[in-house]
Amino acid sequence: SPSALTDLDQHDRVPAAPSNGVHLPNGHLSTTVLNGHARTAFLLDRNLHKSFPVVERGSGSYLYLKDGRVIFDATSGAAVSCLGHGNKRVFKAISAILSTGIPYLASTFWACEVVEELCKKLIDGTGGKMARVYLTGSGSEAMEAAIKLARQVFYENDPATRRVNFITREGSYHGNTIGALAMSGHPVRRAPYEPFLMDNVHHVSACNAYRQRADGESDSSFVARKATELEAKFQELGPETVIGFVAEPVVGAALGCVPSVPGYLKAMRDVCHKHGALFILDEVMSGMGRCGTLHAWQNEDVVPDLQTVGKGLGGGYQPVAAVFISSRVVNTLLNGSGQFVHGQTYQGMPVQAAAALEVQRIVEEENLVGNVKRQGLYLEKCLRSRLADHPNVGDIRGRGLFWGLEFVKDKATKEPFDPRLGVAQRVHDTAISAPFNMTMYPGTGTVDGFRGDHVILAPAYNVTEEDIEHIAQVTSNVVHQVFRKLG
Numbered sequence: 001s002p003s004a005l006t007d008l009d010q011h012d013r014v015p016a017a018p019s020n021g022v023h024l025p026n027g028h029l030s031t032t033v034l035n036g037h038a039r040t041a042f043l044l045d046r047n048l049h050k051s052f053p054v055v056e057r058g059s060g061s062y063l064y065l066k067d068g069r070v071i072f073d074a075t076s077g078a079a080v081s082c083l084g085h086g087n088k089r090v091f092k093a094i095s096a097i098l099s100t101g102i103p104y105l106a107s108t109f110w111a112c113e114v115v116e117e118l119c120k121k122l123i124d125g126t127g128g129k130m131a132r133v134y135l136t137g138s139g140s141e142a143m144e145a146a147i148k149l150a151r152q153v154f155y156e157n158d159p160a161t162r163r164v165n166f167i168t169r170e171g172s173y174h175g176n177t178i179g180a181l182a183m184s185g186h187p188v189r190r191a192p193y194e195p196f197l198m199d200n201v202h203h204v205s206a207c208n209a210y211r212q213r214a215d216g217e218s219d220s221s222f223v224a225r226k227a228t229e230l231e232a233k234f235q236e237l238g239p240e241t242v243i244g245f246v247a248e249p250v251v252g253a254a255l256g257c258v259p260s261v262p263g264y265l266k267a268m269r270d271v272c273h274k275h276g277a278l279f280i281l282d283e284v285m286s287g288m289g290r291c292g293t294l295h296a297w298q299n300e301d302v303v304p305d306l307q308t309v310g311k312g313l314g315g316g317y318q319p320v321a322a323v324f325i326s327s328r329v330v331n332t333l334l335n336g337s338g339q340f341v342h343g344q345t346y347q348g349m350p351v352q353a354a355a356a357l358e359v360q361r362i363v364e365e366e367n368l369v370g371n372v373k374r375q376g377l378y379l380e381k382c383l384r385s386r387l388a389d390h391p392n393v394g395d396i397r398g399r400g401l402f403w404g405l406e407f408v409k410d411k412a413t414k415e416p417f418d419p420r421l422g423v424a425q426r427v428h429d430t431a432i433s434a435p436f437n438m439t440m441y442p443g444t445g446t447v448d449g450f451r452g453d454h455v456i457l458a459p460a461y462n463v464t465e466e467d468i469e470h471i472a473q474v475t476s477n478v479v480h481q482v483f484r485k486l487g
């Protein structure tokens with residue numbers, strides 16, 4: 001309500017106001033705040049004025065702040081630190097490769113055992129269903145590589161190929177570099193750069209059961225509607241012009257852990273393959289164990305032609321991401337030019353590979369994907385028992401240790417809050433403050449790209465039952481406090 005807005009505005013306003021974002025003590029300009037600034041023309045300006053708590057060290061699921069507080073990291077940063085912080089084994093593996101004197105090698109000239117070993121391990125993890133791995137330094141770079149690889153598949157066979165179009169989805173995020181952003185259905189992140197974004201990317205709707213499924217509609221009928229929509233988009237563009245379709249199996253930042261409905265991935269893949277187009281999955285956030293299977297597609301065994309991974313690959317110990325490449329794509333290249341016309345300086349670095357390899361060994365040896373599945377089911381249960389009846393919690397959804405809460409003003413109509421209230425940000429701000437001291441990853445635009453609020457929970461893969469109970473209890477306490485205040 002307007003009165004609640006005015007009230008909170010005054011209560012939360014912070015006086016000092018640098019005009020161009022927040023300068024942290026070291027002078028680093030916060031991109032998060034800049035994202036916030038770009039979010040809506042009328043976002044509460046208080047978000048631009050605050051300073052961030054300073055973190056001094058991390059251990060396991062805990063972050064230790066300069067002000068003496070200890071924070072439970074229930075989000076692994078941005079769903080990255082899958083082993084938690086301060087893992088000694090990974091540090092040792094990094095030190096070992098540093099002591100060889102080759103943290104960096106030109107990957108176009110040299111091979112390195114640790115890089116080969118990582119790629120072999122990654123291929124093995126797909127059960128041999130993917131043929132090669134292409135290492136990059138970030139999820140966005142992995143998406144850029146996937147976009148170019150996909151195009152090259154058709155170019156190899158016919159340099160005059162008419163395949164120039166991609167189909168991606170509304171309510172998606174594939175990265176912030178220009179190509180990856182063009183693929184993203186994220187209006188707020190796109191808006192300032194719209195004139196730079198390729199106009200050969202076309203969107204279909206997301207697969208969002210909470211917002212789009214009719215009352216009583218079965219999975220199969222919902223999926224059939226989505227397949228019909230994708231087919232119609234192929235027909236509109238001309239099936240012979242489509243390179244591929246790109247989707248996140250569980251949508252992360254754009255919607256807040258929205259899993260695809262059972263049968264959806266297969267139906268989408270079938271439409272793509274019917275038209276000779278590629279089926280591409282972006283698992284940068286949802287992959288590498290996060291959703292309770294090593295790859296999110298393994299949940300339904302729908303193998304993509306290309307797949308990107310990132311965050312959980314190196315667990316935040318090094319900047320490392322990758323593209324998994326199917327034999328269909330590899331063979332086209334091998335039978336053609338034999339080259340992928342791409343490459344960047346900082347890829348396939350021994351130090352990146354050593355970190356990722358050790359993270360993946362630990363994930364395997366400690367059966368952490370199994371723990372993700374087990375603790376994920378428990379987290380679901382704990383969240384539902386505490387929050388399913390809350391009048392402002394519209395939806396609790398997710399998979400594995402990747403859970404989202406969507407907040408609504410009215411549960412019956414699913415009407416979102418006024419964006420000026422900054423609800424998701426308030427939940428985050430409250431959560432990281434005393435006495436709660438826990439991270440929750442906020443997101444907006446959940447409903448139509450501009451309105452709607454959610455938060456993501458994505459703790460480390462090695463959390464215990466007690467950790468899960470703590471996360472659920474703190475989440476519940478925070479939610480109750482924030483909405484009590486909103487009135």
Ligand code: PLP
Pocket residue numbers: 078138139140141143173174175176248252253282283284285286310321
């Ligand atoms: N794809 C998805 C699904 C993501 O969630 C992200 C990052 O959040 C990216 C791509 C981009 O990855 P990065 O931030 O490492 O460039």
